[in-house]
Amino acid sequence: QPKAFLFDLDGVIVDTAHFHYQAWRRLANEKLGFDISEEFNESLKGVSRTESLDRILAHGNVALNPAEKEALATLKNDWYVELINKMTPDDILPGINEFLAKTRLAGIKIGLGSVSKNAKPILERIGILNAFDAIIDGTKITKGKPDPEVFLKGAEELGASPDQCVVFEDAVAGIEAGRRAGMKTVGIGQPDILTEADVVLANLNNLTIEDLQKALHF
Numbered sequence: 001q002p003k004a005f006l007f008d009l010d011g012v013i014v015d016t017a018h019f020h021y022q023a024w025r026r027l028a029n030e031k032l033g034f035d036i037s038e039e040f041n042e043s044l045k046g047v048s049r050t051e052s053l054d055r056i057l058a059h060g061n062v063a064l065n066p067a068e069k070e071a072l073a074t075l076k077n078d079w080y081v082e083l084i085n086k087m088t089p090d091d092i093l094p095g096i097n098e099f100l101a102k103t104r105l106a107g108i109k110i111g112l113g114s115v116s117k118n119a120k121p122i123l124e125r126i127g128i129l130n131a132f133d134a135i136i137d138g139t140k141i142t143k144g145k146p147d148p149e150v151f152l153k154g155a156e157e158l159g160a161s162p163d164q165c166v167v168f169e170d171a172v173a174g175i176e177a178g179r180r181a182g183m184k185t186v187g188i189g190q191p192d193i194l195t196e197a198d199v200v201l202a203n204l205n206n207l208t209i210e211d212l213q214k215a216l217h218f
């Protein structure tokens, strides 16, 4: 029986992965003079703000000094915050509220494992901050995904060992982080992208704890 479920935020609980892409793309278009594709954006998912900018700059062959990078990262975040400030509880992805309720009913702990520094304000905006027994976000970690730090901290705070944890992730880097933490992983998205996940689902709609445990061989 699993003891804790650790959920990524962006792209799992809310569709903010799309807002991150929109804001980075605007930065590349307006400030750097090139475009970034949706395919390239897959490699940014789950990656920290500063590392994302470094990857974008390398992608476009642009070299900047630390002060210039800082200014661009701030501008991207300002645009991103504008987008998330319009969110409401209606933006919670299909099946999430029901699945969190089933998880709680089954006596399984609920943790957030996100590298985003905007995680708490987002959870507040969509009204589900109280659903979590532990919140590990970008303000509590030193290494972004695919480093396992964020999930190991979550497990520790929930009093679970890694083999009692299940990670829910939409990012390739996030699935790798979960695996490196020694946890079972559920990919939310496309099987051809999330090839390393133990199970891949389009979303959590109608998923029962029983079926999930079976699929993960708990």
Ligand code: BG6
Binding pocket: 009, 010, 017, 020, 044, 045, 046, 047, 048, 049, 052, 077, 114, 115, 116, 117, 118, 119, 138, 171
């Ligand atoms: C992750 C997203 O959850 O958080 C990344 O998948 C994002 O795209 C990262 O870069 C950091 O987020 P923030 O809000 O701190 O810039």
Ligand code: MG
Binding pocket: 008, 009, 010, 011, 012, 017, 045, 046, 169, 170, 171, 174
């Ligand atoms: Mg994500």
